[in-house]
Amino acid sequence: MGKIMILNGSPRAPISNSKQYAEIFARFCKIETVYHNITKTNHNELCAGMSGFSDVLFVFPLYADSLPVGFLDFLKTLENNPPVNKPTVSVLINCGFLEPEQNKVAVQMIELFCRRNSYVMGSVLMLGSGEAILKTPFKYAAVRAIRNLAVSVADKHYNTFNATMPLSKKMFCLAANIHWSLYGKKFGTTKKQMQTMRIEG
């Protein structure tokens, strides 16, 4: 029976959407999962611990079109400190844009890491509209895709999935902009203030 290590590579891991996605994954997973946030100080510990797992799932957001730098640094540590037994690597990546395909380059970077370091690549889930999807009626789309991901990893029937809000681009922009306006309001910031064109001004 396998065991899955879930590693959250979000810079704000304890309060991240990635953490919520990891929790949904664990809920639907038929085999044991162990969750960790990647922090600046636990890289070596996580690399050493990886040996005891059949699979690892990296969960992280898209940052500047690729891997968040803290997660990149973890991969560099992992390259230099490989576990004795290498687990199969799966990925759950989310971006705030509508198109899940915007995550593709980041996935290709992980695939390159795996090829270079002799890890077998497992399943991939690319999520679009990831920043807000769990708070909308379209939560089901994300949950269904994460469930499919969990089943594929547990059964070792690895596959690639993607999901996003079933909206037109125009409607998505409208919905996203309402989301962000309300987010700003929580901090007493108006939409007009958020739309300032000034930088450091």
Added chain:
Amino acid sequence: MKLILSDKPLEISTQLGERSAYFDLSSMKISNCVGCFGCWVKTPGRCVIRDDATMIYPCIAESDSVLYVSRIRYGGYDTVMKTMLERAIPVQQAFIRIHCNETHHVQRDVVPKRAVIVAYGAVDEEECDIFRRLVARNAYNMCFESYDIIFVVESMVNETVKQILDKWEKS
């Protein structure tokens, strides 16, 4: 304005013209973005982390020509340059627009730019290909009107940068 950002020291001080800025990121104090969205929702256009990055992202926004010099890792920018690029998100708004038939963030006052990226340390053609795809994506989000990527070995970085600056001077 012309901007040179490098993840290693360059020997170019005599070649910098007027309205040019050069930052050796490896010598600066730049923390990781913590993903707090403060620059979008609390202090729009200003990062809440007040370190050296706050000098640099306004220059990125103002520049019509940028030259980025970076080591490549797994087909992306290595740590030093990537840290700075992530910290540059105050130049964008939280709001989303349709741009080139995809959804992207609205830019603040960001000048469209010509970008040259000198990329060193790539191990093979596959890594170069991934990096090309990454820069193509960056172009949408970083306001690149056009871009060139020059792959070099590390020992050729200074020479390559000097040639680019010569071209800039003549243009």
